[in-house]
Amino acid sequence: MKKILSFTLVLILLLSLVCSVSAYEEPTGPFEWDLVDNPEVIETVRNSFKEYCIEKHHWLSSDDEYIFENEMYIEVICTQDEATVFYGCVGGVSTLITNQLIGQYLFINGAIYGDEYTNPIGFYAMLNDGKIIDLIDAYNEGLINIDDVAAHYHWHTKLSDREYDVVTKLSLANNAFYGCGYYYKELFLITTDEEGATPDIVLIEAGGERQHAGTYTEVIGDYVVATRINFSGDKLPYYVYTHDQRLLTLKEAYEEGNPYLMEAVMNSEIPYALKGDSDADRELTIKDATHIQKKLADIKTEKSYEDTYIESAVEDFDEDGIFTIRDATAIQKHLAGLEY
Numbered sequence: 001m002k003k004i005l006s007f008t009l010v011l012i013l014l015l016s017l018v019c020s021v022s023a024y025e026e027p028t029g030p031f032e033w034d035l036v037d038n039p040e041v042i043e044t045v046r047n048s049f050k051e052y053c054i055e056k057h058h059w060l061s062s063d064d065e066y067i068f069e070n071e072m073y074i075e076v077i078c079t080q081d082e083a084t085v086f087y088g089c090v091g092g093v094s095t096l097i098t099n100q101l102i103g104q105y106l107f108i109n110g111a112i113y114g115d116e117y118t119n120p121i122g123f124y125a126m127l128n129d130g131k132i133i134d135l136i137d138a139y140n141e142g143l144i145n146i147d148d149v150a151a152h153y154h155w156h157t158k159l160s161d162r163e164y165d166v167v168t169k170l171s172l173a174n175n176a177f178y179g180c181g182y183y184y185k186e187l188f189l190i191t192t193d194e195e196g197a198t199p200d201i202v203l204i205e206a207g208g209e210r211q212h213a214g215t216y217t218e219v220i221g222d223y224v225v226a227t228r229i230n231f232s233g234d235k236l237p238y239y240v241y242t243h244d245q246r247l248l249t250l251k252e253a254y255e256e257g258n259p260y261l262m263e264a265v266m267n268s269e270i271p272y273a274l275k276g277d278s279d280a281d282r283e284l285t286i287k288d289a290t291h292i293q294k295k296l297a298d299i300k301t302e303k304s305y306e307d308t309y310i311e312s313a314v315e316d317f318d319e320d321g322i323f324t325i326r327d328a329t330a331i332q333k334h335l336a337g338l339e340y
Contacts, residue, residue, distance in 0.1 A: 207231020
């Protein structure tokens with residue numbers, strides 16, 4: 001006996017875990033930062049950050065002093081044993097919302113001057129010797145405690161173990177614009193009746209930078225599955241996350257014989273249709289072959305599908321890439337139990 005959690009319920013439960021650049025609205029502030037207000041610490045960080053900017057960006061013109069005095073912004077977030085963590089920028093801060101995955105936390109901030117790709121959130125760590133490095137580098141080198149940083153900077157999302165696993169396995173946080181944005185959404189879960197049980201499968205839509213609004217279809221068993229948006233090239237952005245923490249494409253899950261795959265697809269928002277179902281009545285019958293013959297003969301038929309890209313893929317029954325009388329013949333042979 002199984003219990004199916006609908007997309008609506010899942011969305012409510014997981015809203016705080018759905019992360020993408022486009023999902024965040026511009027903040028209205030003020031930010032809830034637990035900032036360090038020690039003047040000596042702030043001045044030390046300011047001087048070090050000034051030298052860092054001069055060295056990294058080669059700012060040596062006569063106007064630089066004015067910029068540093070009037071347009072350099074520093075906020076010290078916390079001090080730790082080996083480093084002081086701060087937010088820093090020079091010049092105007094754009095209204096873009098940027099984020100960066102550090103550890104299991106997605107930190108969010110405004111875009112900064114200079115390091116949009118390597119350091120989109122403008123967070124740095126000043127080491128005890130005065131050297132300044134990007135916060136993500138300090139984390140990767142084991143120099144800072146990211147949980148402590150998150151405790152002092154509240155504008156972040158901590159990813160669930162499942163989302164973090166998926167994002168990591170697909171390398172999504174390293175592929176997208178500003179080196180940080182990605183899309184993740186849990187569409188449907190199928191689980192046992194046991195309370196708190198691990199889902200048998202979770203149907204997930206995920207991708208890196210949105211590439212274009214083009215469409216892509218793929219035949220999965222007896223069905224055509226489609227996407228209206230490509231996140232990372234021409235492929236379906238749908239994945240199955242299994243109870244044993246494996247991440248599979250739909251085709252891989254189908255080839256494994258996963259018994260819940262199409263149940264999940266059909267109950268989600270994924271566009272799909274029965275292959276060969278030209279008249280869109282959700283059955284494959286001789287009427288579909290007749291429907292195809294009429295269309296090829298320019299005989300008026302009722303419009304079957306709103307999305308023409310799904311219609312084209314559905315009617316290419318022999319999967320040769322073109323819509324011909326051979327597709328009608330292939331349907332007839334298939335219904336008669338013959339090879340086509």
